[in-house]
Amino acid sequence: MSQPAKRPRQPRMQLAVRREQVLDAALRLLTRHGYGAITMEAISREAQLAKPRVYAAYPGVEPLLLAVLEREGQRALATLAEAMPVCTDDADFDDTLVAAMKNLLTAVTAQPESWRLLLLPADDAPSQVRERSAAAMRFARDKLRTLLEWGRDRRPGLADIDLELLADSLLAVGERAGRQLLTDPEQFSIARYERFARSLLAALAPH
Numbered sequence: 001m002s003q004p005a006k007r008p009r010q011p012r013m014q015l016a017v018r019r020e021q022v023l024d025a026a027l028r029l030l031t032r033h034g035y036g037a038i039t040m041e042a043i044s045r046e047a048q049l050a051k052p053r054v055y056a057a058y059p060g061v062e063p064l065l066l067a068v069l070e071r072e073g074q075r076a077l078a079t080l081a082e083a084m085p086v087c088t089d090d091a092d093f094d095d096t097l098v099a100a101m102k103n104l105l106t107a108v109t110a111q112p113e114s115w116r117l118l119l120l121p122a123d124d125a126p127s128q129v130r131e132r133s134a135a136a137m138r139f140a141r142d143k144l145r146t147l148l149e150w151g152r153d154r155r156p157g158l159a160d161i162d163l164e165l166l167a168d169s170l171l172a173v174g175e176r177a178g179r180q181l182l183t184d185p186e187q188f189s190i191a192r193y194e195r196f197a198r199s200l201l202a203a204l205a206p207h
Contacts, residue, residue, distance in 0.1 A: 017059045019067070021047050026068050031113045034122040038065065065157075066128065072114045079107040079140055093158075094153035094201045101149065101174065101197055105190045108178045119178045119181035141171050159202055172193050 025047035029037050038061055044051040058064035083103035085096050108115045118133040144167040153156045158166075182187035 011200040013155050015057065015121060018049070018053060019026065021049065022054055022064065023071055024095050026064055027072070027113050027117065030068070030122070031116045035065070035124045035126065040064075065126070068117075069128050069132050072117050073135065075111065075114050076118055076132070076136040080104065080113070080140050080143060083107060084147065087147060093155040094198070097147065097151070097201070098194060100143075101177075101188060102194055104174060105177060105181055105193060108181050109185070109190070112182055116182055117174065120182060137171060137175065140174065141167050144170050183203045 001157065005062070022043060025043050026038060029042060029046055040051060042062060059066060081102055082172070085091070085099045087096060108119075117129065118136055120122045121129045121133065134189055145163060149159065149164045150169055152163070177188065177193050181190070
């Protein structure tokens with residue numbers, strides 16, 4: 001009597017792929033339930049991986065959380081860098097500023113869980129979360145300051161404005177916009193913010 005054919009063994013998931021799967025599961029739990037919900041068992045269930053597989057990816061909750069924060073912080077910085085249009089000699093300042101805003105808000109909608117972690121941290125978030133958020137905001141402020149300095153000779157009226165305070169003000173509006181887009185996207189849409197930005201820039205034009 002012939003032996004039944006053995007089922008082919010599934011290839012083991014590469015460690016790098018498994019780590020990403022574990023980090024994605026942890027991020028989903030964080031945004032839904034906060035940091036108190038993060039246990040290795042909860043992540044095992046969320047990722048649909050056996051607990052030993054989760055431990056093989058990360059030895060415990062603390063290094064896993066640090067890896068989540070590191071990854072999402074790097075993603076945020078990359079998004080901010082990509083959101084800033086190239087400031088060419090023939091570019092229009094108003095169009096460039098509005099494009100930067102739209103690009104950033106589009107990125108927020110494309111990666112809501114990542115941005116929720118930074119813009120809407122849970123009450124029980126560790127200090128590293130706020131440090132990552134602050135680093136992202138400093139990076140954004142520097143990019144805005146560079147854009148404003150480039151536009152000083154292109155936009156009438158900028159020459160008399162304190163660019164440092166203007167960059168801080170624009171950043172505050174951008175943070176607020178990101179939070180509103182995450183919590184109430186129907187009322188605070190990207191199109192609404194674009195119209196607001198265009199109207200504000202038009203109102204600031206010299207008469």
